[in-house]
Amino acid sequence: QVQLVESGGGLVQAGGSLRLSCAASGRTFGTYAMGWFRQAPGKEREFVAAINWSGGSTYYADSVKGRFTISRDNAKNTVTLQMNSLKPEDTAVYYCAADQNPTSPHSTNYKYWGQGTQVTVSS
Helix, strand or coil: CCCEEEECCEEEECCCCEEEEEEECCCCHHHCEEEEEEECCCCCCEEEEEECCCCCCEEECCCCCCCEEEEEECCCCEEEEEECCCCHHHCEEEEEEEECCCCCCCCCCCCEECCCEEEEEEC
């Protein structure tokens, strides 16, 4: 069982930055692939970024590539999403997810999910 708690969301102007964090419970965090997803009002949840258990492989949606960076600290049971050059279309609830063997890094079929944190980017 893994519990995930996101933090760091908020309101920012276009072009600004935010850093999201996800704190995970449990002693096996280092065995989980981690992902960030987002869901805007009226839209389906979509993949943002993912990182494998060791941090050696990262994956990004085309829409955030070059602007967002995912990283993890297995000693601290945390995964972060650094978001730069934010755009109004990045506005959404951002979710952290964990799975030991996700179907694919981009899939929403992760086993564990956090409650989400709101990110709002004003124009």
